[in-house]
Amino acid sequence: MILERVRQNGSATIQELADEIHASPSTIRRDLDQLTEEGYLERTHGGVLLVPPLRSTFEREPSLDAQLQHNQKIAIGQVAAQRLNPRDSVIFDSSSTVLEAARAAVLRDIPLTAVTNNLESALVCSQCPSWRVIMPGGTIRPTTRSMVGEPGEAFLKTIHVDVCLIGAYAVTGRLLTDATIEVASLKRAMIQSARRTLLLVDSSKFQAPAFSTFCEIQDIDEVITDDGIAPEHLAALRAFSVKVTVVPVNANGSASMS
Known part of the structure; x- marks a missing residue:
């Protein structure tokens, strides 16, 4: 909650955070000390500033990352889930936005074959009796609940799925x-x-x-993002002739239909 509050406004005082979160200033200070030590925030006199993670190998802790832009991620996931057809085979990667797409797809209750390297996504997908859920295998990365490496990569090279839903650390x-x-x-x-x-x-x-390139935008069939995207970034995407869907986001996190 602290990170999302600071993200929305760029900065916050300790008293503002204490009033909004209904916690004592001393509790807020301890939380801020931890977030500052981990590189998310920069302390100021009586408050904090959000620090963009400019280090190319900086990784947010997954539970904290899921809090940021949470309503936007839910709305994007809802739209992505509508792109899936009954009996599709689908890869769900380990990103927090794709996890929201998996949750939305489960609510549709259409038969799918789901492939995922993320333990949380696998549990979400397993809630739907009509889904076949496959995990490629690999080594679990500490704190991330996701698997990388072999035998997962070799397995992926042997399959041919209809749709891949994927996130990125940076575009x-x-x-x-x-x-x-x-x-x-x-x-x-x-x-x-x-x-x-x-x-x-x-x-x-x-x-x-970020540190490592995994593809170029021309390898993507559709980009789904939220209406907070800067005009220059939207124009750059469209210049590459990729399909772009911009999702208006309601306060409750659902995609606006207006």
């Missing part, structure tokens, strides 16, 4: 990047296994590149 011009070589390599294999790839990224992901 910079034509480049899609991730903070680690291992995750980028797996994403590359996922894209190569799919007939169609949909990129699900909230508007905050249009930023400086």
Whole structure:
């Protein structure tokens, strides 16, 4: 909650955070100290500033990352889930926005074959009795609940799915990047296994590149993002002749139908 509150306004005082979150100033200070130590925030006199993660190998802790742009991620996921047809085979990667797409697709209750390297996504997908859920295998990355490496990459090279739903740490011009070589390599294999790839990224992901490139925007069939995207980033996407869907976001996190 603290990160999302600071993200919305760029900065906040300790008292503002305490009043909004209904916590004591001392509790807020301890939380801020931890977030500052981890590189998310910069302390100021009596408050904090949000620090953009300019380090190319910076990785947010997954539970914190899921809080940021949460309503936008839900809305993007709802639209992406509507792109799936009964009996499709679908790769769900380990990004938090794709997880929201999996949740929305489960509510549709159409038969699918789901392939995912993310433990949380696999549990979500397993809630639908009509789905066949496949995990490629690999080594679980500490704190991320996702698997990378072998035998997962080799397995992905043997399958041919209808749709791949994938996220990115950063979109910079034509480049899609991730903070680690291992995750980028797996994403590359996922894209190569799919007939169609949909990129699900909230508007905050249009930023400086992360460490490792996994594809270029021309490898993507459709980009789904939210209406917070800057006009220059939207124009750049459309200049590459990729289909772009901009999702208006309601306050409750659903995609606006207006």
